[in-house]
Amino acid sequence: xxxxxxxxxxxxxxxxxxxxxxxxxxxxxxxxxxxxxxxxxxxxxxxxxxxxxxxxxxxxxxxxxxxxxxxxxxxxxxxxxxxxxxxxxxxxxxxxxxxxxxxxxxxxxxxxxxxxxxxxxxxxxxxxxxxxxxxxxxxxxxxxxxxxxxxxxxxxxxxxxxxxxxxxxxxxxxxxxxxxxxxxxxxxxxxxxxxxxxxxxxxxxxxxxxxxxxxxxxxxxxxxxxxxxxxxxxxxxxxxxxxxxxxxxxxxxxxxxxxxxxxxxxxxxxxxxxxxxxxxxxxxxxxxxxxxxxxxxxxxxxxxxxxxxxxxxxxxxxxxxxxxxxxxxxxxxxxxxxxxxxxxxxxxxxxxxxxxxxxxxxxxxxxxxxxxxxxxxxxxxxxxxxxxxxxxxxxxxxxxxxxxxxxxxxxxxxxxxxxxxxxxxxxxxxxxxxxxxxxxxxxxxxxxxxxxxxxxxxxxxx
Amino acid sequence: xxxxxxxxxxxxxxxxxxxxxxxxxxxxxxxxxxxxxxxxxxxxxxxxxxxxxxxxxxxxxxxxxxxxxxxxxxxxxxxxxxxxxxxxxxxxxxxxxxxxxxxxxxxxxxxxxxxxxxxxxxxxxxxxxxxxxxxxxxxxxxxxxxxxxxxxxxxxxxxxxxxxxxxxxxxxxxxxxxxxxxxxxxxxxxxxxxxxxxxxxxxxxxxxxxxxxxxxxxxxxxxxxxxxxxxxxxxxxxxxxxxxxxxxxxxxxxxxxxxxxxxxxxxxxxxxxxxxxxxxxxxxxxxxxxxxxxxxxxxxxxxxxxxxxxxxxxxxxxxxxxxxxxxxxxxxxxxxxxxxxxxxxxxxxxxxxxxxxxxxxxxxxxxxxxxxxxxxxxxxxxxxxxxxxxxxxxxxxxxxxxxxxxxxxxxxxxxxxx
Numbered sequence: 113x114x115x116x117x118x119x120x121x122x123x124x125x126x127x128x129x130x131x132x133x134x135x136x137x138x139x140x141x142x143x144x145x146x147x148x149x150x151x152x153x154x155x156x157x158x159x160x161x162x163x164x165x166x167x168x169x170x171x172x173x174x175x176x177x178x179x180x181x182x183x184x185x186x187x188x189x190x191x192x193x194x195x196x197x198x199x200x201x202x203x204x205x206x207x208x209x210x211x212x213x214x215x216x217x218x219x220x221x222x223x224x225x226x227x228x229x230x231x232x233x234x235x236x237x238x239x240x241x242x243x244x245x246x247x248x249x250x251x252x253x254x255x256x257x258x259x260x261x262x263x264x265x266x267x268x269x270x271x272x273x274x275x276x277x278x279x280x281x282x283x284x285x286x287x288x289x290x291x292x293x294x295x296x297x298x299x300x301x302x303x304x305x306x307x308x309x310x311x312x313x314x315x316x317x318x319x320x321x322x323x324x325x326x327x328x329x330x331x332x333x334x335x336x337x338x339x340x341x342x343x344x345x346x347x348x349x350x351x352x353x354x355x356x357x358x359x360x361x362x363x364x365x366x367x368x369x370x371x372x373x374x375x376x377x378x379x380x381x382x383x384x385x386x387x388x389x390x391x392x393x394x395x396x397x398x399x400x401x402x403x404x405x406x407x408x409x410x411x412x413x414x415x416x417x418x419x420x421x422x423x424x425x426x427x428x429x430x431x432x433x434x435x436x437x438x439x440x441x442x443x444x445x446x447x448x449x450x451x452x453x454x455x456x457x458x459x460x461x462x463x464x465x466x467x468x469x470x471x472x473x474x475x476x477x478x479x480x481x482x483x484x485x486x487x488x489x490x491x492x493x494x495x496x497x498x499x500x501x502x503x504x505x506x507x508x509x510x511x512x513x514x515x516x517x518x519x520x521x522x523x524x525x526x527x528x529x530x531x532x533x534x535x536x537x538x539x540x541x542x543x544x545x546x547x548x549x550x551x552x553x554x555x556x557x558x559x560x561x562x563x564x565x566x567x568x569x570x571x572x573x574x
Numbered sequence: 575x576x577x578x579x580x581x582x583x584x585x586x587x588x589x590x591x592x593x594x595x596x597x598x599x600x601x602x603x604x605x606x607x608x609x610x611x612x613x614x615x616x617x618x619x620x621x622x623x624x625x626x627x628x629x630x631x632x633x634x635x636x637x638x639x640x641x642x643x644x645x646x647x648x649x650x651x652x653x654x655x656x657x658x659x660x661x662x663x664x665x666x667x668x669x670x671x672x673x674x675x676x677x678x679x680x681x682x683x684x685x686x687x688x689x690x691x692x693x694x695x696x697x698x699x700x701x702x703x704x705x706x707x708x709x710x711x712x713x714x715x716x717x718x719x720x721x722x723x724x725x726x727x728x729x730x731x732x733x734x735x736x737x738x739x740x741x742x743x744x745x746x747x748x749x750x751x752x753x754x755x756x757x758x759x760x761x762x763x764x765x766x767x768x769x770x771x772x773x774x775x776x777x778x779x780x781x782x783x784x785x786x787x788x789x790x791x792x793x794x795x796x797x798x799x800x801x802x803x804x805x806x807x808x809x810x811x812x813x814x815x816x817x818x819x820x821x822x823x824x825x826x827x828x829x830x831x832x833x834x835x836x837x838x839x840x841x842x843x844x845x846x847x848x849x850x851x852x853x854x855x856x857x858x859x860x861x862x863x864x865x866x867x868x869x870x871x872x873x874x875x876x877x878x879x880x881x882x883x884x885x886x887x888x889x890x891x892x893x894x895x896x897x898x899x900x901x902x903x904x905x906x907x908x909x910x911x912x913x914x915x916x917x918x919x920x921x922x923x924x925x926x927x928x929x930x931x932x933x934x935x936x937x938x939x940x941x942x943x944x945x946x947x948x949x950x951x952x953x954x955x956x957x958x959x960x961x962x963x964x965x966x967x968x969x970x971x972x973x974x975x976x977x978x979x980x981x982x983x984x985x986x987x988x989x990x991x992x
Contacts, residue, residue, distance in 0.1 A: 180607050180635060181603055181604055181606070181607030181635070182607075459671040459674045459675050460612075460616065460671055461610045461612040461613070461671045462612050462613030462614050462615070463610060463611070463612065463613060465613055466613035478614070493674060494674050495673035495674045495677070497663065497664070497668055497673075497881070498881065499661075499663060499664050499668070499880045499881035499882065500664070500849075500877065500878050500879055500880040500881065500883075501878055502664050502880075504663070504664045504668030504669070505668075505669070506616070506668070506669060506670060506671055506672075506673035506674045506679075507616050507669065507671045507674060508616055508619075508620070508669055509615075509616040509617070509618070509619025509620040509669045510619035510620070514614055534610050534675060535675060
């Protein structure tokens with residue numbers, strides 16, 4: 113089988129791969145964009161342009177959430193749109209497009225909410241030869257206080273109006289970038305559709321305060337001891353973004369191509385966005401953390417996953433999982449899984465037990481096996497050390513080893529134990545027969561009414 | 575007379591530097607992140623003092639090293655010494671489930687040191703004496719068992735006086751461990767918080783059977799934790815030759831004076847293969863002996879030294895003579911060698927002619943002799959613990975003995991009293 117074709121095409125814009133850099137600090141200059149394309153990125157969305165005078169930024173401006181030793185699980189910023197002059201940016205975009213005619217170069221835009229301002233910026237940007245426009249209706253900090261960014265994206269009527277202004281003069285595809293700081297992201301999505309946008313990008317960043325410095329009591333990031341809510345992004349926001357991408361991709365009133373954004377760091381992240389409807393993916397935090405070189409891992413992972421699955425091009429799978437997400441009411445109440453612990457793999461950490469005991473349904477039994485009995489039976493791969501005249505057994509202590517077993521009768525199949533277990537392949541969720549006919553909530557109500565099924569009894573609790 | 579070490583103070587400082595340097599903050603956080611936070615944790619169950627290991631590691635991970643130290647010291651007031659001296663490979667780290675999952679355990683000992691060092695640097699006093707109960711307890715022996723007992727009795731509000739025969743407090747925790755594991759200075763700093771709680775420690779006070787009886791009369795209860803006596807000696811020809819020494823007499827000077835004043839032979843033979851023998855052998859190497867040999871009547875699989883200690887001696891270049899039974903110390907005015915009888919590995923019967931391992935210092939490390947018997951029957955209201963009862967165990971075991979005794983004494987005092 114030949115190498116899978118990962119050429120992306122979205123709203124008529126083609127790129128050698130679906131990996132784009134999002135409109136953000138990494139796309140602030142020709143120098144960076146050139147390095148990005150040389151590293152292998154398929155496209156960029158140029159950091160948001162506005163009318164002069166250019167924005168002025170504060171110092172400091174980024175904050176991060178670390179998680180038990182790993183850096184930057186979440187990231188935020190209070191940086192504004194480009195702080196370089198419009199003419200400098202336009203000249204560099206023109207130069208880059210000349211150097212990289214086959215790469216996608218979109219330009220993010222945010223100007224005052226007047227028809228004249230939008231007409232002017234759209235014309236001047238398209239004159240560079242850029243492939244498309246992305247209307248920044250998403251930034252939640254700074255510019256929104258001046259009536260731009262998420263101040264537009266949070267009001268569907270404004271989204272529709274400003275998009276219409278752009279579309280009145282645009283010759284290239286117009287992407288509308290949505291803010292997640294709304295109750296239902298489909299509303300601004302439908303507004304963009306009404307204005308004849310060509311595609312939707314999402315998500316922009318989420319309103320956030322990163323933390324408080326416990327020495328100075330100042331919020332993070334701080335500017336002279338004060339802070340302001342910033343835009344949250346990075347791996348931590350991915351599930352929120354996936355949900356919103358799927359909502360847009362599945363909405364029959366929208367029907368626009370989607371460029372997915374939000375915490376993409378690995379090739380798996382990228383594929384998941386594409387399965388839920390993204391025709392291209394945009395990355396920022398991961399590139400800010402590790403540099404442009406990460407695109408090699410993204411591309412390699414995608415290509416080999418496609419090889420394994422037998423996909424020859426992106427359209428073979430983009431959107432393939434969109435239809436798998438529906439309402440809770442559609443779920444099958446007869447479906448049942450039960451946890452199973454592979455005893456030979458167990459290291460006796462007890463995490464499954466205490467999680468189930470305190471956080472779920474008290475469905476794991478703990479038995480203290482005397483050490484001698486434990487040693488007499490096959491022990492899986494338990495580490496044993498002979499030292500001096502002692503035999504030291506990992507997982508043992510006070511003369512016993514804990515054996516953990518699922519109470520199959522009361523296990524509700526919640527997944528929790530399998531999620532906390534640190535050992536690959538130790539706890540699996542196995543399908544079991546519930547004895548019920550396949551039925552969703554509505555069907556269950558109907559069968560109850562006719563007496564076809566008995567009421568489902570609640571699970572036992574200790 | 576065995577000569578002083580031929581090494582300079584600088585060389586000795588290098589040789590006796592911390593075996594495991596302290597973790598930096600970043601090292602500690604990375605190591606702490608490895609801990610799975612087990613439930614009914616095997617490490618805690620394997621700690622004689624029952625320290626909440628996952629709890630204190632999570633406190634380190636969440637940037638609360640002082641809280642971690644409090645968690646540790648609450649159970650083990652010598653937590654800093656034990657962090658350095660405990661045979662963690664057969665205790666907490668031996669039980670760590672990461673050994674099965676990832677081969678290497680979480681470095682619990684070094685994390686414990688990180689936490690206790692943080693508290694020591696800030697000279698924090700976590701614990702206070704309890705409300706005065708009016709009861710007085712005498713403790714005979716100021717080693718880890720006695721002082722641990724004193725600490726917990728003070729928390730319960732009882733008055734405590736400790737009688738220590740030596741001129742320095744802390745027993746073997748202060749002067750009996752390899753200095754590259756626990757420095758004398760550090761060991762002494764761990765005693766200060768106990769003193770600050772109002773424990774009076776009287777040094778140079780020997781207690782015999784008569785005095786024990788008097789203490790029992792003058793106090794509401796007595797705790798006996800006198801430890802063990804000198805190293806057992808071998809009744810062999812030449813055992814009284816100069817240059818034939820015993821283990822603790824060799825180890826103590828490294829704590830009681832500057833290292834440059836320590837004496838060591840050029841060629842040293844150590845008899846025995848327990849953990850103390852390893853300590854002696856490695857100390858001899860680090861003091862500058864040109865050759866150090868451990869002679870043992872059995873084979874490597876029979877030694878009581880822990881695998882980790884054995885490996886440490888091998889890395890220090892200590893030679894091992896297996897299956898040789900000491901028969902005599904030979905020499906004219908000083909020891910010049912140890913005559914050994916080779917034995918069959920199978921039944922330890924004599925195998926061939928004796929031979930001499932040349933040396934100018936022979937050190938016996940054969941375990942210590944009991945001395946608690948000298949105090950006579952202990953009687954009602956007299957409790958006991960530590961090495962004098964166990965026959966010789968780890969510092970952490972002695973600390974636990976003292977803690978348990980404090981509870982027993984408290985129960986006793988609350989009951990019938992004297």
